[in-house]
Amino acid sequence: MNGNQAAALAVKLSRAQVVCAYPITPQTSLVENIAEMWARGNFPGEYVSVESEYSALSYLIGAAYAGARTFTATSSQGLAYMHELLHWASGARLPIVMVNVNRTLGAPWSLEPDQRDSLSQRDTGWIQLYCSDVQEIMDTVIVAFRLAEEVKIPCMVIYDGFSLSHTYEAVQLLRQEQADLFLNPPPKSALIHPSRPQTVQPVTDYRYMARVVQAGHRAMMQVPGRLGEIDRLFAEIFGRKYSLAEETNFGNAETIFVAAGAMAQTVKSFLPLLDGGEEKNGLLRLRLFKPLPEEEIVSILNKPFIKKLVVLDRNLSMGIGGVFAQEIKALLQGTGFRGQIFELNLAGGIDLTLDLLRRGMERINAWQDGEEKIIWGVDL
């Protein structure tokens, strides 16, 4: 099945009670799959179509206040349109789960899987999980429900448009009884009810607000630890093991690629082809991006034999560089990491090919002091 079908099935297995989405462009076929199951009577919850992404998230905020397990999905401009309510959902600590399929933000219009849509929502207080294959999409949606409800933080599951959303891969299906075992029953605590008219989240002053954001930060810092526990539980029940940051070929590799999403999977398959099996190159795959698991990443990367880090970004924060590169640099600051950090930037949604990666590495190997450390995919 493709990524959208996998996600839709996982939403069903998670027994989401309210799914609300804007069903038209830039929506993907994910919601169509859910709507179809719902129309055939095969979906346990309610599906509601609304007139905009803004309304979709507003609707879910109300549903989540009322205690429902909620889900929505969107992509690119749709996510940007939700921006204001992303903050509201996280400020209210509502465990809403959302899938965002990476697609380039206009202008100009484009359909390529640039990551700027989700990364520009970095500071909205949502957990962000990046998936690198279709199996992981199915697993991550279920994990996201458990994680969001445990820490009371909304969670975004993110995967690349087309290369995951519309690409068919063999997937080991989850069974309903396994999912039921893995997930807690939906939270029963309704904060609001029609029989009790009341004001939710009225105007407060800075003192309360300061505590709200501080508590949100503290809870966010708990996420890596909690996700680690949930991953272990997941492995027990389903037999597949995920880690916060996945390392490949770290024996004594001099060059380490850092990537997230489908690109990581691509690089992984290219590793033996790049160096003819000499294991000179390794890969760090970022799965949990927001918050970045600081401890894990630093301990993985802070090795004396690592000479070069090459961070692959299919995104760009204009004026700074790739967002992942920026985050990695900040993490390694003051850790004594001695290697050089390069960026291979594929912003605009450039497809990563072996040829392109090879030419990028030639540039990096020939790099001299004073030259720009961003290698532009578009120039290769």
Added chain:
Amino acid sequence: MPLPGKNDTLYLPPVIETIPTLVNKTGLWRFLTPVRKDKLSPCRALCPLESGIPLWMEKVKKGNWKQAWQVMERFNPFPALTGYACYQFCRSECSRGKWDEALNIREIEKAVGLWRQENYRLDRVEKRPARGKNHPPRVVVIGSGPAGLSSAYYLSRMGAEVTVLEKEPAAGGLLATGIPGYRLPRMVLEKELTILQDEGIIIKTGVEVGKDFLLNDLAANCEALLLAVGAGRDRRLHVPGDNLPGVMGAIEFLKEINLSRGANVSGTVVVVGGGNAAVDAATAAALSGAEEVFLVYRRSKEAMPAHPEEVQAAGEAGVQFLFNAVLDEIHGSLRVEKASFSKVQPSQRGDEIRRIPGEGFTIECQMIIAATGQQGSLPGLVPLPEIAAGKDAAFLETGCCLLAAGDAVTGPSNIASAIFGGRRAALKLAEILWETGDLESSLLPAPALKKGQGLVSFASLNPSLYPQQRALTHPQEEAARCFGCGNCHNCGVCWAFCPDLAIEYRNGSYEFQLDYCKGCGICAAECPAGVLFMEEVHRPGTKINER
């Protein structure tokens, strides 16, 4: 206030107040307040008769022709006549026109009028004695035009014995002599006159005041005299040759044509003027055998006072228009032979006329019709200015009350204004003639649409989804398109549009909850009946409830 939570708190539950948002009186933010005011619908405001169009339209919509006529009668006793000959002022601002196409009000009025003519039943009102007399008041109406007939109708319905005197051989005034038969079929007028006679009104034709009898003799034998003698004679052209045979006034010409005295129309006819009389005369000439008809007007086409509908009809009849030209001289030895004109600068109404030196033209013609206005005939009859102005009644030595109405008061106008003038005069006379006013009040225009009336069906709003309106053949379908403007009819559009839920449906009507209305004005913008207005209103201080 102590800080909530601790430094290591992971979750603060959302702040929830046990009191609902109703405590938040957002109405305090308001600068403008919605106010509901019933007003005249645009059609009614423009109608010279102030006809309650939405009121009778509502009856037609339901197919209740009798009630439609009963409502109509309060405003206009001759819908068949206006249904043919009115210039439909009502239609120009019809709210429905902003949606798809203005309602064809005149056709529906005509339908009501023709229904009334076909279904007329004798319903004579019992005569009532006049104030201080033991017999009903005798009223003599001089002139049988629309103003005279309408006053005669209302006075008769209120219990007077009415006699109408007409100097022409046919009754109807301008209805018979001025308005061409192609605009008002003679059958319709005759049927209307028959009904009036059945009602007990005596109409005498071919009798002229001052020739056949004197005003004072009339006054000695009646309680009231109503002068509805019309606007009078055509104004002369005041150019050299304007007394030659072949030069005629428009009213005179139309009278000749309409009374079939055999006006000798042949050859080329030139009509001078730009009003309705000019256009009617030109069209009548074209339809009565003239080879060529020119209408010469001193200003541009846009400035013509004539109704555009008439101008178009004239064009279709073959009338040729010459604008921005004035008549200088009429030439001829025994009869009219030709006329010379000067070209003038294009001008709008009110501008001065300026000849362009050296530019002119000549038309060889056999007849010239002057349609440059009429001069009143009333001053010759009545010396009192307040009577002539139609504002007040005067009493003659005999105790007879004297009043004037119609074009005699207003100058040349139109059929609807004249009927209105007649009604107004009749009501004024009624106050003088009778002690009590029960019957009068039944004829006074009063009621507004009731709540819930005037709702437009969805089918009517979607002509592209549902069969097109067929106004001419199916007046009831056309009437269903009426929005019923002017009164709130509880459609609930304001309620549906209010983004603050500040309009509530209570006890059968929609009410503003001003505590929560922020004054955005969406309701007023959306109200299809146009009865919501945003007004700056002083609000007495409202206290914000303490939390």
